[in-house]
Amino acid sequence: MITLKDIAQMADVSPSAVSRYLNGGSLSEEKSRRIRDAIAQTGYRPNQAAQTLRTGALKQVGVIVPKINSNSVSNVVAGINSVMAANGYSLLLGTTAGQDKKELHFLNLMQDNQVSGIIVMGTTMTPMKKDAFKSCRVPLVITGQNFGEICCVHHDDYGAMQALTEAMIARGRRKIVYVGVDEKDAATGLARRKAAFDALRQADLDAVYLLAQDYEVESGYQCAQQILALYPDTDGILCATDKLAHGVMKALKEAGKHLPEDVSICGVGDDWPDQLTTPTLTTARLYHEQCGEDAASILLQMIEGKTEDQPLRQIKLGYTILRRESL
């Protein structure tokens, strides 16, 4: 491996001179030229580990996600990446499968790595994790949720589901079922369910709640079968996600229901297949890629911010209701 010292020898200057050439510092034209040539000839590239050790800073940011092969997650990561790459940072990825233990593991590992900052997606909050986040030695931003005391970028999950619920009520539906997901997830789980319930109560309507096993189409399908069996007079189904909604639609169609005449259906997410099904799916678009970009921007400000005490930044991103045939 060719080192800075080698370059110094070749160019007949001191190592300090080479370092100054690379990082900016006063240096004569003549020596600059010689160093430039030596570097060009050898293809020398500085050893990052040495740089990191010496400076204590690494141009990497950690990204901790539950899983990478999910539409929303991968879009957020794409957003993060576009901003970070533009600023010369690369991404160190950690996937947790939703396990707190792994989340803490990566939080530690990344700090050991001396990343410049960390972004955590779709986490759930426990006292232990709150501590871990607070005592993180590098800037940290959370996406997808808002836990009050930590910088974050999140969607208006509540507003989106509220709007969908109101639209469904306005459409004349009265027997409405909500198909939700695990409420340990404060955004997708809790906030959306709560929004639906609040809006229904506001209209003096009863709320029926079914909890899907996971986020897959199949779970929506199963929930719909329960609905058919237990609440046959249902005329509206609100789903926490688009995939669930598609599963629900499939089951209802198979059961001979006419959509949307017999039952209205809504999802959240604006997944790409939403306009391919019959009927097309009414949904709320969330801005995942934007979310990643904003999170990255905030993190960059925190990383490169001069001042010691940074303000708490919390961004709530809006939604857009996409009214289609299924409502």
Place this chain on the structure above:
Amino acid sequence: MITLKDIAQMADVSPSAVSRYLNGGSLSEEKSRRIRDAIAQTGYRPNQAAQTLRTGALKQVGVIVPKINSNSVSNVVAGINSVMAANGYSLLLGTTAGQDKKELHFLNLMQDNQVSGIIVMGTTMTPMKKDAFKSCRVPLVITGQNFGEICCVHHDDYGAMQALTEAMIARGRRKIVYVGVDEKDAATGLARRKAAFDALRQADLDAVYLLAQDYEVESGYQCAQQILALYPDTDGILCATDKLAHGVMKALKEAGKHLPEDVSICGVGDDWPDQLTTPTLTTARLYHEQCGEDAASILLQMIEGKTEDQPLRQIKLGYTILRRESL
């Protein structure tokens, strides 16, 4: 920051002893105990940059992808991650947007980082890149393509499209159009198109070729409109990907065609919406996650392999034809 030296002082031993405690080496019970206590008390964690600098090895592997927010890519990455994480490696992610310049940039950057190995997905081959791959100082595996002289894991793109084409011919279709993508991509572009053409020629049928602009549903939609205008008697359409196929189906349905009576359609990919459309889409399943796992396993072998000269490993993964209503 608390260092190994601090621990040594606290435990009243030499730094070497602490290092031996961490890495294994002869050490008395007594000292082990004192060191263990000191570490527990302080929460000391070794500085990775120092370790990397000293040992020249970093438990990270680089993953270079065109974009992360794609179904197939994110699934491959998930596969890579599951194997790598299990072996204590984390992932350094680089996205190229298909630009060779960025690909080379990350290839260099990651080597500077002293990652243990690199996996490159869905790349295209140029002489310059072939050189770059060959001169890579760390083990390297390519996924999604086979360029002959580099370790790789790839799908049987040719076989899959051949089987689909033959099935469509057996179904009685005679006026078949192939909707493909950019052939700079040797797998998705070239191999699939070639398979379709070969199979058609084999059956003495003409091949009509339309090139989609990109991989989006909308492009399939546009291609289908061209087909309707230029080749109105088409009775079968083979698509390089499922998204294109869905766009095609949408356009045909809007044009009043009955599917599959009037026209048969096939895609490749087994995307999750394939069973939600009317008709459901006939497709070929590829094993993306498996691909990632296998690539990771190969890379691990190369990294941890004792011998200097490693054999060239090339894995071709099979496919499964999923025959559904659209054929």
Place this chain on the structure above:
DNA sequence: CTCTATAATGAAAACGATTTCAAATTTGTT
């Protein structure tokens, strides 16, 4: 032409681990 500010320079000391090596200690063998 002198004197002071400024720019250019390299030696040497970090950064925080691992590893070599020789010395000191323990263990086992006769």
Place this chain on the structure above:
DNA sequence: AACAAATTTGAAATCGTTTTCATTATAGAG
């Protein structure tokens, strides 16, 4: 009890940079 072998130990060198600091060359001011 005496010696060889094996184990335990810490001092010091090392990895490849950056940065401090004292020194020397250069330029600008009077």
